[in-house]
Amino acid sequence: SYVLSQPPSVSVSPGQTATITCSGDKLGGRYAWWYQQRSGLSPALVIYHDSKRPSGIPERFSGSNSGNTATLTISGTQAMDEADYYCQAWDSNTAVFGGGTKLTVL
């Protein structure tokens, strides 16, 4: 079965850039999506089709996908960005999620 791997945790100082990776075999050949889940809340889409931002998502969120790695970048990270982030893709009629990355804004 297809596996997406994410680092369990990433720490960043306020105002700095946070980078969260998602690795999977030939992931760049398929679409990747990213979700933010703040504590106690439901997940919410922050990036679709590798790099597009839904309405209402701040410009500081960006995404890319190439080779075996999709990347979520948060520029000028704010305290409100502290959350769990999950990548997602599809493989053989199955939606696959990465294990999640806990972003801590120190």
Place this chain on the structure above:
Amino acid sequence: QVQLVESGGGLVKPGGSLRLSCAASGFTFSDSYMSWIRQAPGKGLEWVSYISPSGTTIYYADSVKGRFIVSRDNAKNSLFLQMNSLRVEDTAVYYCARDPNGAQGWFDPWGQGTLVTVSS
């Protein structure tokens, strides 16, 4: 606005059954691909099932295949998940979500979730 509201969660014994519901509003439910996704306490997200607008195309995760049945009632803007032969490891918050892309895309929005606890 687009809204999904799950219900039907609760405490059930191993081997028991439970039926979850998801009420949709604010969009054309009958044109939408829908999924169930779950999250065990303190764990990550796990996709459970997917159903096409007409209900003719359905997929399940291997972990629930043969035990769970997804269905929908387009006239009532509702999605369902019949869970049978429940196991302790099925304990999770269950979310319903729409796939706005049409098929095998992203999930947006998500409902608030309903907690299913399987315990003796």
